[in-house]
Amino acid sequence: MTDSISTKRVEPESSKRSVPPSREFTISRRxxxxxxxxxxxxxxxxxxxxxxxxxxxxxxxxxxxxxxxxxxxxxxxxxxxxxxxxxxxxxxxxxxxxxxxxxxxxxxxxxxxxxxxxxxxxxxxxxxxxxxxxxxxxxxxxxxxxxxxxxxxxxxxxxxxxxxxxxxxxxxxxxxxxxxxxxxxxxxxxxxxxxxxxxxxxxxxxxxxxxxxxxxxxxxxxxxxxxxxxxxGAHQFPSDVARPNMFYGRVLRPPSYKATLESIDLSEAKAMKDAVVVHEGEFVGFAAPSLFRATQALEAAAKTASWKVASQPSVSHKTIHSYLQEHARMDNARGVVTEKGLAEAAKTLSATYTLAYIQHTPMETRAGVAEWKDDKLTVWAGVDNPPAAQRDLAQMFGMPVERVRVIVPDMGGGFGGKHAAPAAQEAARLAKVAGRPVCVHWTRAEEFTWAYFRPAAVIECKGGLDAKGSLIAWDFININAGGSAIDAPYNIPNKRTQSVGSDSPLAQGAYRCLAATGNNFARESFIDELAAAAGADPLEFRLTHLDNPRIRTVLETVAQRFNWSERKRKVTPELGVGLACGTEKNSVVAACVEVGIDRKKGEIKVREVCQAFECGPILNPANLTSQVQGCIVMGLGGALFEEIEFENGKVLNADFGGYRVPRFRDVPKIDVVLVNKTDIPSAGGGETPIIAVAPAVGNAVFAATGVRIRSLPMRGDVLKRA
Amino acid sequence: MDVTVTLTVNGVERTVTTDPQRPLLDVLREDQHLTGTKYGCGEGRCGACTVLMDGKPVRSCVTPMSLAGKKSITTIEGLAKGGSLHPIQEAFLEEGAMQCGYCTSGMILSAAALLQDKPSPTDEEIIAGMNGNICRCNGYVKIVNAVRRAAGKMRR
The missing domain is CATH 3.30.365.10 (Aldehyde oxidase/xanthine dehydrogenase, molybdopterin binding domain)
Incomplete structure (x- = not known):
């Protein structure tokens, strides 16, 4: 089975699960x-x-x-x-x-x-x-x-x-x-x-x-x-698991999405010493005592492969947003219609925000080791949903789930990107034929091409202010990315927020905080636009419209810590400050950032991020600090650099040379304030701290330059032209 | 055509007969069972596979065995001596400078190379010296703290 990924749609919200059915417990005497x-x-x-x-x-x-x-x-x-x-x-x-x-x-x-x-x-x-x-x-x-x-x-x-x-x-x-x-x-x-x-x-x-x-x-x-x-180095990650007599596997991939194999000559691969070649339908895989030889077998076969290239939707990373708009299923619209509020407004604004496909890029790419023994399959896999991986494997091989064991050694990152275990499935196919354990560990290029992406999106915003500068109308439509954190937590009498689907040309799925990265970027940027239109300070404008006491607390905490009011007054064309807040997954976050701008070079340098976060009673302060710091830096990647480039069913930047992730040099001064709220249950803290970073950066750029950047990643070169 | 290569790995001489183009990374992981050295990108851009070759940091994923002959290789498994951790390893633990930990081996070896050259690095020098290593959990802040702490330990 080749993973026909372009037709597979992973719902962005797929992490939501139902409550387990109650189960009867019977005792086995063992x-x-x-x-x-x-x-x-x-x-x-x-x-x-x-x-x-x-x-x-x-x-x-x-x-x-x-x-x-x-x-x-x-x-x-x-x-x-x-x-x-x-x-x-x-x-x-x-x-x-x-x-x-x-x-x-x-x-x-x-x-x-x-x-x-x-x-x-x-x-x-x-x-x-x-x-x-x-x-x-x-x-x-x-x-x-x-x-x-x-x-x-x-x-x-x-x-x-x-x-x-x-x-x-x-x-x-x-x-x-x-x-x-x-x-x-x-x-x-x-x-x-x-x-x-x-x-x-x-x-x-x-x-x-x-x-x-x-x-x-x-x-x-x-x-x-x-x-x-x-x-x-003693810990064995999934890709480190070594079983006796284990082989290493590689799998033939199509040159572009949905391409199908017409013919292939496997004779050279088969002639290689100890190589195992498996050709079942669209699946062509190779196993050998070393990864190097498995790769040689793959390359020998791949050069003989003839592919039927599927017709691709005429879209690339450059045209994705108009494509998503054209294919948006707007008939799914729901919620209170805001025309009345907009009609009554003294001033109305509208803006369209966009975001690119990005990838989780965990340091450990997908990996699986599979071993068949006595009709039982055991896999060690890098996957975040072991029971689902177990069911998928059982179904794939037509066996009861009890005979599939999935073990996940502590793995090398996920960020929502490892919901399924394709490498383990491939390893299991190869191991079955090879008659010995097989390890499949995806290359970085495979990960970039055949894993899934955080959805690209178009977010259309409209807002209306009354004569006093109060926000009275809000219309917010997310096309393609999903509904996480889509609701504006502000007091607005006429409000409509909606998430509508579209036809994603790339496989998309969950990400750290799902669609909340995009929804919060658009909302908190647009709130800033409305504050500017009302002639109000961005902090005051938010607080005026904000009842949620938890968001107010983190916003006021971070503003004080950052010394917002004073630093806002000192903004220059080269130095801007911005803020943003938000809530998702029952936790709340607010951030203030300082950016340095070089318009001649077209550079945005984030110099400082101060962030307050609250997720109920803190279970482990040091770990939570790491999670918040990590979210801030990962958020900077999506804010400033990360973008999957694609065309004709191919990813064009499937490596760390072409796909830029944050490095040491990109890390600003980071100041994390953890608010310990002990009178509610603890919520998770590994995701929501990512959502305030990008809008705070955009707002800081606007404060310095007057230029509003409405697309992620925010490329500084637009400042040269503006 | 396979070649026979003699090299020293963590102080022990090893003889490997293999394809000269095979990456050192694969030989360490598959033949020597030293899986602490990680595959991250296969193009030398993420630093997860960093090892020391005659004391200098190299990306083992892009180092063919033909270049490893007569070299002395130090991997993460070779840093601790007689059960006591290397000061950099201690510093990473004390600062909690890892989340998933997959990049940690490469970070520690890059830090070892950096501190060999610059025993008292400034933060800017730490950042410049470590910039070739990627951490996606983005524990960079604590990693810089750990390298700074390690430098202090090693000067003592």
Whole structure:
């Protein structure tokens, strides 16, 4: 199967998942010992095949009904506790925060927790790792499981000692009866058959969890448990997994999207020593003892291939925006019509914003290692949705999901770009024929061409001000990118926001914060335009129309920290300041930036970004700081440089020479303010901090130059012409 | 036509018979099982595959084996001595200068080369010296802090 990517449409909002169906738990009488991915030895009594009995539906909520404690948690005789999560670690810190959650509720130090993640044979189906859902969706069930376990253990001890359960103290994994000084440790209890039996009880979803004010492990900057392996090179990423007798695979790719193979001469490839050649329909793949030889086999065959080139839509990166407008499905329009507000306005404005296709470009490109053994397929894959990858593989090979095991070692970045596991599928096809494990690790050019992109978009904005300069009408249409953060959080009496589809010529999908990068860019830039039209300060104009107390807090916090009012007064044609704010995924962000402008050279240099972010109670300040810093710099890439260039069904800049991502030199002075709001549940923090950067930069450019740049990336050369 | 190449990897002499055009990266990862050196782009532009060759940083993805003969290669696995981490590794841990960690090996080796040349680098020199390495989680701020901290440790 060649991945006919140009016809595959990944919905930008596909990270949203339904709540898992409640499942009946049946007990299998098995005891076995298993070493899991991270070197964890786990003694599995009875119930721990939960991972295998999922009824083939993706969960995602992760909580839920009938899940027994043992599905999430297991006591080990050495005093450690193994906990299980279906989430994936891709650099965002899920491994650490889930371990903190378990440690907190179990009343043990952080290093007592051994977490098993993303191994479909052993972990519950927690759905995909996307949409900033791990914190709100998986941390609470982990805490509930740990708190339930602590309760069960305490009750057991109370019964043993005929003591009042409330008189017992649990600390550092030891239950103590202070009156009698009797003690039981979790290590002691790990041997108990009664506890093993008790852990088959369901996790109590309404159990009392530790109050934020009492947190000891949660809320602290615990480092990632396996970080030493990252600095020594010992950690095996998906692309590092090596199995005995493993071959390396390469796959023939079409020269352009939708091109189909007419003929190919495989004789030279087949004659190569130890090369395995697989030709099944459109799939042509090669495996060999070294990647170099597999590549030689691929190249020998590729030069003989004859392709039927499909007719391509007549569109390139230069014409994509008019193309999307022409193909927009405007009949999907919904919401309150704003004509009335616009008609009553003393002043109206309209503007069209655009954004380019960009790519996630995680440092580790897609990778999969596949091994067939006794009719069972095991893959180690770089994918953020292991259960979906498992179902896809099972379907592909016509086998039950139970016979496919997907393991995701902590992987090298994702940013929403690894929802599917094509490299693992390719490895599995090759491994099946080769009769040995095969590793497929996409080249950077393959990643740039055959992965998916953040959607390009056109965003059409109209706004109306009354005679006093108040915003009374708002019309906002996003064509093609989706509806994330599309609602204007401002008080506007006549408002319509809508997201309409179009025909994307490129495969598009989720990205860090999905469409919110584009919607926030257009909205916060256009708000700035309206503020200018009203003759108002951009900060004051926003605050006048803003009720949301959380957004107000971060906006006022960042403005004060940045010294907005004073620096706004000192703007020159060479030095501008701008701000923007926004909300998405139940978190709020505001940024102030300073840009340096060289109009002769056409250069925009972002000199400083000050950003305030709030996502409820902070689980790990150091990790959250990293995520916010990372979002700011990634946001600068989309704001200033990143753009997929394409024409005639080909990506023209499929390498780091042509596709510019932020480097050390591009990093401005960064000042992050984390606002810790402890009276609401924690939300995820790895995405929303990206959305305020681009509009704040654009607004700063406007403040300095009077030139409004309405397209991402914002190229400084327009300043030369303007 | 395969050639036989003798090189030293992390202090141990190795003899490899392979195609002279095969990248050093592949030999390290596939033959020597040193997977700490990463593939990032295959064109020498991201720095994930950085190793030291006779003390100088090279991009192993674009270094053919024909150029590796009689050379001494240091990979990330060769930095720690007898179980104690190299000061740069310690500094990366102390600053939390990694998110996914895929670029970390290359960052640390580029930093090692930089600090060999410039034991007391300014921030501008750190940025210039590290600019060939890409981090997509964009932990650049903490990486610069880690390199600065490592320099301090190594001067002691």
């Amino acid at each position: 005891t076995f010992v298993q070493t899991l991915g991270a070197g964890i030895l786990i003694t599995v009594t009875d119930a721990l095949s939960w991972g295998q009995r999922r009824g083939g539906r993706g969960g995602g909520g992760g909580g839920g009904g009938a899940m027994p404690v043992v599905a999430r948690l297991h006591l080990n005789e050495d005093g450690t506790i193994s906990v299980m999560s279906g989430k994936v670690e891709e650099g965002q810190g899920a491994r650490t925060e889930l371990s903190q959650a378990a440690a907190e509720e179990l009343r043990v130090p952080f290093d007592r927790i051994r977490i098993v993640m993303a191994d479909t044979d052993f972990v519950p189906d927690d759905g995909g790792t996307s949409g900033s859902r791990t914190t709100p969706g998986n941390v609470p069930p982990m805490r509930q499981a740990a708190a339930t376990a602590r309760e069960l253990l305490t009750r057991f001890a109370a019964k043993q000692w005929q003591a009042d359960v409330n008189s017992l103290e649990v600390r550092d994994g030891t239950i103590t009866n202070k009156a009698t000084n009797q003690k039981l440790t979790y290590a002691d209890l790990a041997k108990s058959r009664e506890i093993a039996e008790a852990f088959k009880q369901p996790i109590e979803s309404n159990i009392t969890l530790t109050a934020v004010s009492d947190w000891k492990v949660m809320g602290s900057s615990v480092p990632r448990a396996n970080n030493r392996d990252l600095v020594t």
